[in-house]
Amino acid sequence: MNTKIVDPKIIVANWVETVVVGLNLCPFAKQEVVKNRLRYSLSDAEDWDALISSLKSELLLLVSDKTIETTLLIHPKVLQDFFEYNQFLETANTLLLQLELEGLIQIASFHPDYQFAGTEPGDAENYTNKSPFPMLHLIREESLEKAILNYPDSDLIPEKNIEKVQDLGRKKMAALLQACFVKASLK
Numbered sequence: 001m002n003t004k005i006v007d008p009k010i011i012v013a014n015w016v017e018t019v020v021v022g023l024n025l026c027p028f029a030k031q032e033v034v035k036n037r038l039r040y041s042l043s044d045a046e047d048w049d050a051l052i053s054s055l056k057s058e059l060l061l062l063v064s065d066k067t068i069e070t071t072l073l074i075h076p077k078v079l080q081d082f083f084e085y086n087q088f089l090e091t092a093n094t095l096l097l098q099l100e101l102e103g104l105i106q107i108a109s110f111h112p113d114y115q116f117a118g119t120e121p122g123d124a125e126n127y128t129n130k131s132p133f134p135m136l137h138l139i140r141e142e143s144l145e146k147a148i149l150n151y152p153d154s155d156l157i158p159e160k161n162i163e164k165v166q167d168l169g170r171k172k173m174a175a176l177l178q179a180c181f182v183k184a185s186l187k
Contacts, residue, residue, distance in 0.1 A: 006184045008076050009040040011132045014180035023168075023176075025128055026118075026163050028147040038068035046077045046177065055092055055136060059101055062138050071138040072110075079134045080168060082113040092136060108137035125162040127173035132180055 016038070021030045022122075032038045043054035058073050080083040089109055096102045110131035115121055148154040165173050 006181070007042070008074050008133050009042050010184040011039055011152070012074050012135065013179050014183045015119060015132050018183075019127075019173075019176055025164070027151055027157065028144070032069045035069070036181055037067065039068045041071055041073050043073060043075040044077065045075050045144065048062040048091065050113060051052070051075055052091065052095060055095060056099070058138060061106055062105060062140070068133045069140060069143060070135060073136040073138060074132040074133050075135065079111075082111050082115060085109070085111050085134055102140055106141050108139060110135050110137060117126050122170055124170040124173055125170070126164045127165045127170070127177070128161045130173070130177060132177065136185070150162065172186070 012144055016029065016033060020026050021033055024030075029038070039058075041054075041058050043051060045051035045054050054075065055073060059073050062071050075145060079088055086109075089107070092107050093102075096105060096107065110129050111134045112132065113121070114129040114131070115123075115126050116129075116140075119126055151157075
């Protein structure tokens, strides 16, 4: 049997196109995708230390390369457990402090098993942050602040996203996420 191995970056790019941009969950994403200023970085890290090293490299690259607006650091081999992933976020933010990047770069979180506090695992609203693989989204704070200033009612984005995915429902959102894998395997 010939099993095709699909690059996780392709699957994540499908997710960005279909879910993030397609559903307009992040109204700032489309511009960066169109301008090709979104970096998809795949880490082969298999433990925390290796992921910290990958994260450090990506943070330094983002700071030094102004052609990159934002980075999705995809790490499919580590932090599959959402609880462990959440614990790692503290380590990631500590790294920001150590590199003196707090206030310059922000780290957003996405995970296949994402679950907001106070929700059940199957609640549709968790799909606003569910992704094909565990990943860290590295965002330039200055650019984010400018985008927010130019977007009306930006503080309502999370609420509108929750309403949108709840209206679509858990089954539809799960199907959209699964379709990102299928579409990648057909390429």
